[in-house]
Amino acid sequence: MQMITIISNFKIAGSIIHSKEYGNGHINKTYLVTMSTNEKFILQQINSTVFKKPKDVMHNIVLVTDHIRSKCNHLSGSDYSRSTLEIVKSLDDKSYYIHGEDFWRCYKFIDGAKTFEQIEYPEQFYEVGRAVGKFQQQLSDFPIEKLKITIPNFHNTWKRFEVFLDSANADLKNRGMDVFNDIKFVCDRQQEMKVIIDGLNDKSIPERVTHNDTKLNNIMLDEKTDKAICVIDLDTVMPGSLLFDFGDAIRIGASTAAEDETDLRKVRFDLELFHKFSKGFLEMVKDELTEAEKRNLVLSTKIITLECGMRFLTDYLNGDTYFRTEYPRHNLVRARTQFKLVTEIEKKQEEMQNIIDELLQVV
Numbered sequence: 001m002q003m004i005t006i007i008s009n010f011k012i013a014g015s016i017i018h019s020k021e022y023g024n025g026h027i028n029k030t031y032l033v034t035m036s037t038n039e040k041f042i043l044q045q046i047n048s049t050v051f052k053k054p055k056d057v058m059h060n061i062v063l064v065t066d067h068i069r070s071k072c073n074h075l076s077g078s079d080y081s082r083s084t085l086e087i088v089k090s091l092d093d094k095s096y097y098i099h100g101e102d103f104w105r106c107y108k109f110i111d112g113a114k115t116f117e118q119i120e121y122p123e124q125f126y127e128v129g130r131a132v133g134k135f136q137q138q139l140s141d142f143p144i145e146k147l148k149i150t151i152p153n154f155h156n157t158w159k160r161f162e163v164f165l166d167s168a169n170a171d172l173k174n175r176g177m178d179v180f181n182d183i184k185f186v187c188d189r190q191q192e193m194k195v196i197i198d199g200l201n202d203k204s205i206p207e208r209v210t211h212n213d214t215k216l217n218n219i220m221l222d223e224k225t226d227k228a229i230c231v232i233d234l235d236t237v238m239p240g241s242l243l244f245d246f247g248d249a250i251r252i253g254a255s256t257a258a259e260d261e262t263d264l265r266k267v268r269f270d271l272e273l274f275h276k277f278s279k280g281f282l283e284m285v286k287d288e289l290t291e292a293e294k295r296n297l298v299l300s301t302k303i304i305t306l307e308c309g310m311r312f313l314t315d316y317l318n319g320d321t322y323f324r325t326e327y328p329r330h331n332l333v334r335a336r337t338q339f340k341l342v343t344e345i346e347k348k349q350e351e352m353q354n355i356i357d358e359l360l361q362v363v
Contacts, residue, residue, distance in 0.1 A: 002099070003031070006043065009097045010088050010106045013037050024117065024217060027051075027324070028235070032109065040109035041088060045102050050322065051235060054103040056148035058095040061234045062087060063146055064209070068138045068230075082110050082220075082229045113220040113229050117258060122276045124226055125253050128219045129280025131228035132211070132249050136242055137284050139209040144239050147209065154212055154236060155244045157193040157307045161186070164310050167317040175317055179332065185339050186310050193306070195299060196243050204292045210240035214249040215259075242289070243296055246281060247304030253277055254301075255341050260334050267337055269344035274301075275355050282359050294360060298352045302345045309338025 003019050014036035022032035022042065029045040046054045065084045072083035088106040090097040097104045119125045153159040168176060168183050176183070199205030211218070211231055218233040252259065254273040257266040278297070282289075312335035315322045320331055345352070 003033070003043075006097065006099055006104050007033060007035075007041075007106070009091050009099075010041075011091060012039070012041060012088060012106070014039070019043075023115075040111070042107040042109055044105050044107075046096070046105060046235075048101075048103055051150055053148070053150060054096065057150045057235050058087075058105060060147050060150060060237050061085070062095050064139065064142070064234055064237050067142050068135075071138045082113060084230050085110075085232055085234065110220060110229065110232075112223050114223050115217040115220055115232075117217055119216070119253055119273060122272055124221065125273045126276040126280040127221055127226060127228040128216065128249065128253060129277035129282075130284055131219045131221075131231055131280075132214050132245055132277075133281040133284025134228070135211060135231045136208065136245065137288070140288060142209050144207065144209055147238055149238055151236060151238070154238065155240055155304070155307065156197050157303055157310075158197055160307055160310055160314075161190055161193050164314045164317075167314045171317065173317065173319045179313065179316070179335075182313055182332075182335060182339065185342075186306065186313070189306055189342070192299065192303060195296060196241050196303060199292055199296070200241055204290070205241050205243065205296070206290060206293070207239050208242050209237065210242060210245050212236035212238060212240055212244055212248070214245045215252040216249070219249075241300075242285070242293055243300035244304060246297055247300035247302075248308075249281075250274060250277060250301040251305040251308060251338070251341065255337075257337065259337060260330060261337050262333055264336060264340045267340040267344065269341060269348055271348060271351055271355070274352055275359075278356060278359055282356075286360060294356070297356050298349055301352070302342055302349070305338050305345060306342050309335045309342065312338065 004016055007016055012035060016033055017036050018034040019031050023030045027047045027050050031043045033041045033043050048054055051057050068084040086108040087095050088108060095105060164186060196205060200207060213233060213236045218231060220229040220232055221227060222229055254270050256268040256270055261267055312331045316331035316335060323331055325331055
């Protein structure tokens with residue numbers, strides 16, 4: 001009954017014939033809704049605990065999707081219609097609907113597209129790289145001052161570290177001794193945590209419009225051709241560093257295991273996948289990169305992977321209040337997977353830099 005009430009408050013024809021939970025997101029509740037008109041829609045309840053200003057989130061998404069669509073208005077057919085998310089307005093012409101204390105939004109379902117949790121073959125990751133790079137390219141002239149900060153310090157790794165230390169010291173759930181070695185792992189690597197943030201602060205790394213959550217399942221590929229279509233899940237679009245998006249995409253896509261793999265022996269860093277993504281990405285943005293951005297591409301993969309593991313561990317120490325979990329130690333499993341990946345990156349940093357240096361010469 002609630003679903004009928006919510007969907008009826010958006011500008012959608014027909015009645016619901018089927019709805020189900022959809023996707024594997026950690027934050028929002030997502031549903032795929034099929035209407036009697038055979039149209040499909042993505043209906044999402046925005047997690048207002050995480051996103052404390054949902055109206056600001058939607059403000060950013062409207063601006064960014066409108067800008068991308070304006071860049072693609074010369075295209076025709078499905079390419080244009082699938083170039084970015086398309087918001088369905090509420091009956092009162094807003095980008096969201098408030099039901100009680102809950103914020104809901106609706107997108108048109110993108111037909112003939114797919115997302116995935118792990119790369120099936122290397123060329124897919126090349127397309128993902130192109131998609132992330134194209135997102136940067138399309139927004140390179142966006143007036144960044146119009147964006148709201150939806151989550152302050154989202155990729156400020158040093159701030160994340162300070163919060164992590166506070167959580168470790170407070171040890172609210174008495175889990176600290178169980179994860180002593182994990183805490184030490186993070187503390188041993190604090191020296192490099194400030195590199196990107198310091199670069200943004202002293203302007204050697206330019207501030208750009210960034211997605212900030214470029215994990216694999218936020219990139220849509222065509223079901224038939226596997227060509228990149230668009231980037232989705234725009235909740236964290238904010239001013240930031242291009243290095244955030246590069247590092248986060250590599251963190252997921254170049255790993256040989258799922259984000260919550262329990263067998264750490266399966267967690268390795270695939271250099272071929274790193275090469276494929278980097279090639280696609282640099283083909284789109286190489287000419288716009290500063291020397292500082294080029295120099296820190298490899299380091300960004302380590303920093304963002306470490307940051308993500310630190311966030312999972314922080315949530316575990318705090319009692320699992322941020323990320324959705326499926327079992328009691330889920331966040332700890334996620335953290336240890338990221339930390340294993342950090343050690344893999346550390347072993348291969350020189351080879352990774354050689355790949356970047358070569359690509360910068362040829363793409």
